Amino acid sequence: MVLCGGNGTRLWPRSRATMPKPFIPLLGEQTLFQATLERCADREIFARPVVVIGERHLRFAEKQVEANAPDALFVVEPFGRNTAPAIALAALALDPDEIMLVCPSDHHITDPEAFRNAARIAAQMATEDWLVAFGIAATAPETGYGYIRRGEALDGGYRVQRFVEKPDLDTALGFLADGGYAWNGGIFAFRAGKFLAELSRHRPNLFATTKCAFERGDNAGATIHPDQESFAEIRGESVDYAVMENTDHAAMVDVSMGWSDIGNWDALFRERQLPSDDNVIVGPGEVIGATGVMIDSDGPHVTLIGANDLVVVVDGEDILVTARGAVQRVREASRCKDQ
Structure with missing residues (x-):
């Protein structure tokens, strides 16, 4: 599942609300969105992508999927409501037992094979009903990233002890020295049905309004349009706040893959x-x-x-x-x- 969107403010003036950074060739000729699709193009590993995107950016994505994902399914949001509803819409379009790999479309990864190896491990953990975050190897005391604290070891990864929001510099230096923390890259894997169950448990109103918008919308064909009137009732929230920081089933896999969110x-x-x-x-x-x-x-x-x-x-x-x-x-x- 590919998350698209953004307000285009952090890399202004090159990036703008009308053309946010996923669709701009910032590093070479390929856009970050195209690179995301390419990392997941092997159909022996990955299913066809579900691209959740805003209406005003749909034309850019449709043009850029042709090379690596002509079979993509689009879920078109009438306006942004943050990541928890976006992921829920994709989950509602899937079979409950399917494993979702949530990939932001604006990340740069220099080692795609390390990414795919982590995805395989996370997918296996997800079959056991873990909600798995990618813990990116922290190489600097970054204050613009969230962090994940490793807990007890699991088969393939770790239970999450806690999530930490963007720290100040002294705290980030302490995390780096401690060695038990990783960056939270916003990449997740879980069963579609398990995610929806946890969302329903911890944010029942958000779940209900998103489900209503999906069920009342146009779900036929290769492009899904949630019902706009129902969608307007959704109170948006990030997946971290709504689910990952509340669930008892949060886990993580460690990965060092040359990752950056190109955040500024x-x-x-x-x-x-x-x-x-x-x-x-x-x-x-x-x-x-x-x-x-x-x-x-x-x-x-x-x-x-x-x-x-x-x-x-x-x-x-x-x-x-x-x-x-x-x-x-x-x-x-x-x-x-x-x-």
């Missing part, structure tokens, strides 16, 4: 940077007497002299200049919010 311009800088280069230049630009700089321009030539650790992005008439340490604040820009 600094993360994209790190993914683009070559070991031999101090700076990253995409499009016309040059850097003189500076290090730690990324220039990303779609037209005008950008010259940066003597200023370190900056990101400069030119997209049409919009120009962003930010210190790499302040990239989390890009979403505060009024121009970003307007688009």
Whole structure:
């Protein structure tokens, strides 16, 4: 199951609400959405994808599935209600015993074979009614990620002791030193019926309204449209808050797969940077007497002299200049919010 969407604010101005980052070729010619489909293209391992997506982005996804998933089933949300309802809609479209692998469409993974191995392990655990999270090997004290604390060992993985929301730097440093924590990458595996049962148990109203929207909608063919009026009654919530932090059946598998959620311009800088280069230049630009700089321009030539650790992005008439340490604040820009 592929989760698509987003407001396009964290990588503004290149990413926008009308064209969020899953559908933009940020790393090479392939988009992150296409790369997600490609990782799951082997039909000896994976079933056809169920793509949950908003109405305004459907045309982008339909165009980009052709190479790796022409058989995709689309579930089209009239508007966003966060990840728990999105996953529930996909689960309702499946047989209760089918194993769902929930994949956000905007992640970058450099070791797809490690991803597939973790998926096999998680799928086996899911047959035993575990709700399995991928615990990404933490390589830095990241404050923008959630964390998972390993509990007792299970066959193939671990019981989850606790989920931790985005920590401050001192706490994140402690997690890294402890060694018992992993990043929560937002990738999950579970039986469709087990997820719905846990959602019904812990968020009965969310479950009931989502089920109503699904059952009253148009469920024929390769595109499912939930009923818009019923969908409007859904009180959205993330899958972490609604289910994973409440269930007694939360488990995790450890995986080191070169993962990044490309959550801001600094993360994209790190993914683009070559070991031999101090700076990253995409499009016309040059850097003189500076290090730690990324220039990303779609037209005008950008010259940066003597200023370190900056990101400069030119997209049409919009120009962003930010210190790499302040990239989390890009979403505060009024121009970003307007688009």
